[in-house]
Every structure is written in C-alpha cells, then in structure tokens.
Amino acid sequence: MDGGPGSAANRWWIYRGTGEPLRDTTLGELLPEPPPWRRFDGGPLLQAPPGDDAEIERRLGAAPPAPGLTGVAQTEADMVNAALLLRRPLLVSGRPGTGKSSLAHRVARELRLGRVLRWHITSRSTLQRGLYEYDAIGRVQDAAATRAAAGDAAGEQAEPDIGAYIQLGPLGTALLPYGEPRVLLIDELDKSDLDLANDLLGVFEEGSFQIPELRRARRRHPTATVLTDDPGGEAEITGGSVTCHAFPLIVMTSNSEREFPPAFLRRCLLLEIPEPGADELAAVVAAHLGHDTSDQWRDELISRFLERSRERGGLSVDQLLNALYLTTGQRGPALAELAEKLWHHLNGSGPGTRTG
Numbered sequence: 001m002d003g004g005p006g007s008a009a010n011r012w013w014i015y016r017g018t019g020e021p022l023r024d025t026t027l028g029e030l031l032p033e034p035p036p037w038r039r040f041d042g043g044p045l046l047q048a049p050p051g052d053d054a055e056i057e058r059r060l061g062a063a064p065p066a067p068g069l070t071g072v073a074q075t076e077a078d079m080v081n082a083a084l085l086l087r088r089p090l091l092v093s094g095r096p097g098t099g100k101s102s103l104a105h106r107v108a109r110e111l112r113l114g115r116v117l118r119w120h121i122t123s124r125s126t127l128q129r130g131l132y133e134y135d136a137i138g139r140v141q142d143a144a145a146t147r148a149a150a151g152d153a154a155g156e157q158a159e160p161d162i163g164a165y166i167q168l169g170p171l172g173t174a175l176l177p178y179g180e181p182r183v184l185l186i187d188e189l190d191k192s193d194l195d196l197a198n199d200l201l202g203v204f205e206e207g208s209f210q211i212p213e214l215r216r217a218r219r220r221h222p223t224a225t226v227l228t229d230d231p232g233g234e235a236e237i238t239g240g241s242v243t244c245h246a247f248p249l250i251v252m253t254s255n256s257e258r259e260f261p262p263a264f265l266r267r268c269l270l271l272e273i274p275e276p277g278a279d280e281l282a283a284v285v286a287a288h289l290g291h292d293t294s295d296q297w298r299d300e301l302i303s304r305f306l307e308r309s310r311e312r313g314g315l316s317v318d319q320l321l322n323a324l325y326l327t328t329g330q331r332g333p334a335l336a337e338l339a340e341k342l343w344h345h346l347n348g349s350g351p352g353t354r355t356g
Helices: 053-060 071-084 102-111 127-131 136-159 170-174 196-206 210-214 263-265 278-289 296-311 317-327 334-342
Strands: 089-093 117-120 132-134 166-168 183-187 206-212 223-227 236-238 242-243 249-254 269-272
Touching: 053 102, 071 089, 071 102, 071 196, 071 249, 071 269, 102 183, 102 249, 117 170, 127 170, 127 196, 127 249, 132 236, 170 183, 196 263, 236 242, 278 296, 278 317, 317 334
Parallel strands: 089 249, 089 269, 117 183, 166 223, 183 249
Antiparallel strands: 132 166, 206 242, 223 236
C-alpha cells in the first residue's frame, strides 16, 4: 500500500508511527520553524523533562518494530505531524477502549519527548487547576507558626517564600519554556463543565498565562521558584508570567459524548479513531505479551473478540489482553466461558445482560 513511512508522499513526516525511537537526532533538529502566527518567545529555556520509560512501557508494551502501517495508522501519523508542524492541539475522538489515550505515549516514546503530562478531566475540572494551584491557607499557617516561634524579631522573615506554595498543573507545566514540545494528554475532555473548552481557547492561542499571586508580589519577589507537575520538578517564573517557547503537543481525547463549540473546534485538528481490526489488535498483543502468543490460540481469540465486540457494541482492548494473559499456554473447555465473563459490556450493564 502506497503511503508507508518511507514513501515519497510522506517524506514530510517527523513522527513515523513505527514505535522506533529517534536515533542520532532530536525533534528540535527535525522540526521546522512554526507558522508566523504560532511563534512564541518564552525563556530562558528549561532543561529537558525527565523520562518515564517504565510508565510508557506499562501503557504500550515493548513496542516491536512495525513492518508497515495500515491506513488507520497513516491517517493517525498525518494528523500528529500536522499538529506538530502547525503547533495546534489535536482532538482525538472515538469509542472508549480504542486506544485514544495511548497516542500521546506513542508520540512521546518515538520522538523522545520525556514524561507525558496527564490531565484527567472531570465535571469539576477548571482551567486554573490545570494551570496552577496556590495553597494560600498553608502559607498563612506557616507564617503564623514562624511568628509564634520567633516573636516580633521575625519581621519579614515570617513571610514564607510564595513560590513554595504554588504548584503548576499539567497544562501549566506543559507551557513552560522548554526547547522541545512537552506532550500533554487532556483525557476525556467531554466530561468537563461546558465552559472549559471555551476557557482553553485563550491559553491555546496565546501560549501563555498569568499567575496573579506572583504578579502582585513581583516587586518584592521578581522571580519565584515554583513546583511543577513533574515528580520533584521546579521552575523559576519571572514577573508572574509563563510563556512557552515550543508549543506543547496537546492530545485531547473525547468519547464523542457531547459537542464542542465551533470556535474551539476551529483551533484544533481532529482525529477519529476507528475500531481496531485484527492486525492492530495483534500488534498490541505482541507489544504487551511478546511474540510467543502469536499462535493459533491468539488468532482464534482475537477473532472471537472482534465478533463479541460487534455484538455487544464495542469492547476494550484491555479486555482482550486480560483474556490472553490468563489463557495463554492453557487450554480447556472452560476458557471460552472465562473469556465471555471478561468481555462484559462497557455500558454499565453486567455480564450476561442484554441491552436493547
């Protein structure tokens, strides 16, 4: 099939979708200049983020080399590369359990972009919590404790450093001035309050945000060291303002449970993840369980899984992995019944129940 990773049609690709990490180069060396309307000048540049190989392998498996790409994977690679070059967020929609969230980890591993920042959305999620949180009560309590211990002699020393009480959220951390894009996963955006999508527009367009608590204190503390969303991470912020240098690769997932405002959709690239086929499922199984499971039993179980998934309105890839892990190397008449119990509906009904 024309259009694979090495074809002339796709020589513009940086992300190849093969699972093989970049070698002897970096994304910063490969990525061309952004469009003039998507240039950001944040700085000074921060060190590269920490890696998280264990978490990525837990989510993706060992990532064997891909001999070729299916049409689905080529479309996915097209949209990821478009998002990278245009510096635009990518909204990934599809049925639950089709692997939307894993896309962020695949890109991070292949392009060696370090730890994936993850913001799991609920109905209580707000833009500010995605950007930062300020523990004002903790600061007041610590100041009072210092004054009580030192008395009036404490003076201004009783006021703790404000930066120690500010922690950037996943979105705020992604917008720090890194030399290469951070990967940010905003998971299940359609679970949010109706206003969150509109609230994100300004941040996506400007690539920056303000921290009012630091801006009010900037005369006395022009630079503050705050915590980030990375384990043990810190960053210096000057003047209470954060501006990115490399716009992050933002992967937002949606289960297609609601519509988003046209203004929001206009500023995003859209990718629809279809139901995985037998080849895609076999690749996932090989990545997680190795090629030892590539036998007649694995192929038979994948075929049965696809049939049950069609009957039951869609099953999760995790359910297939669970069944294979329990039954690989084992045979017997009870295995079919076990698989059926594992492959329950994803609509809230229990195993064995039927919905209209």
